[in-house]
Amino acid sequence: MNPTWDSGKYPVLSRGVDWGPVHARLVPVVPEEDSPMVGNVTIVPFVGEACVLIRLTSGRWECVGGTLEPGERYMDALRREVREEIGSELVMFRPFGQFECFSSSPQPYRPHLPHPRFVRCVGYGTVNPVGEPTNPPDGEQVAEVAIVPVSEAVRRFRADGREELAELYLLADHIKRLDRGER
Numbered sequence: 001m002n003p004t005w006d007s008g009k010y011p012v013l014s015r016g017v018d019w020g021p022v023h024a025r026l027v028p029v030v031p032e033e034d035s036p037m038v039g040n041v042t043i044v045p046f047v048g049e050a051c052v053l054i055r056l057t058s059g060r061w062e063c064v065g066g067t068l069e070p071g072e073r074y075m076d077a078l079r080r081e082v083r084e085e086i087g088s089e090l091v092m093f094r095p096f097g098q099f100e101c102f103s104s105s106p107q108p109y110r111p112h113l114p115h116p117r118f119v120r121c122v123g124y125g126t127v128n129p130v131g132e133p134t135n136p137p138d139g140e141q142v143a144e145v146a147i148v149p150v151s152e153a154v155r156r157f158r159a160d161g162r163e164e165l166a167e168l169y170l171l172a173d174h175i176k177r178l179d180r181g182e183r
Contacts (some may be wrong), residue, residue, distance in 0.1 A: 024099040039118035042075040044172035055144040070112040088127035095123035124172035
């Protein structure tokens with residue numbers, strides 16, 4: 001395993017997570033932007049040193065990202081999701097891995113998506129807040145956009161029982177610091 005991905009620091013991401021019928025494991029492989037296996041994209045967005053997370057109308061804290069539309073590349077999907085979910089423009093995105101996913105569901109989430117195996121591209125990036133979430137009717141409804149220190153995002157995810165997202169934000173912050181030459 002890549003030394004950046006210390007399984008002791010990120011045990012949940014290392015062993016894999018279950019999201020309903022989907023089992024996913026994060027690996028340090030960046031998918032090609034036009035890979036037919038990519039069905040989703042996730043970003044840990046930063047505004048300066050603070051990170052962004054969303055609270056859905058259900059009350060649950062989530063990360064930013066979503067499902068690709070038919071014929072959409074993951075960078076186009078990411079730009080769209082950042083606008084829709086956090087009312088921001090994508091300034092920079094640095095992919096650092098992918099969730100390798102397997103769905104036990106008999107049908108794909110949407111007919112155009114790969115199934116039962118697919119990948120979710122994951123990375124961190126910089127965003128520029130310019131407005132409010134657009135909350136399209138066919139998407140998850142965002143009740144709040146929070147721009148907080150990484151430690152606060154981790155606390156909120158852990159309070160929601162989302163250890164995988166807490167670890168994802170910690171890993172993204174760690175990789176971001178390494179990219180800047182920090183230790």
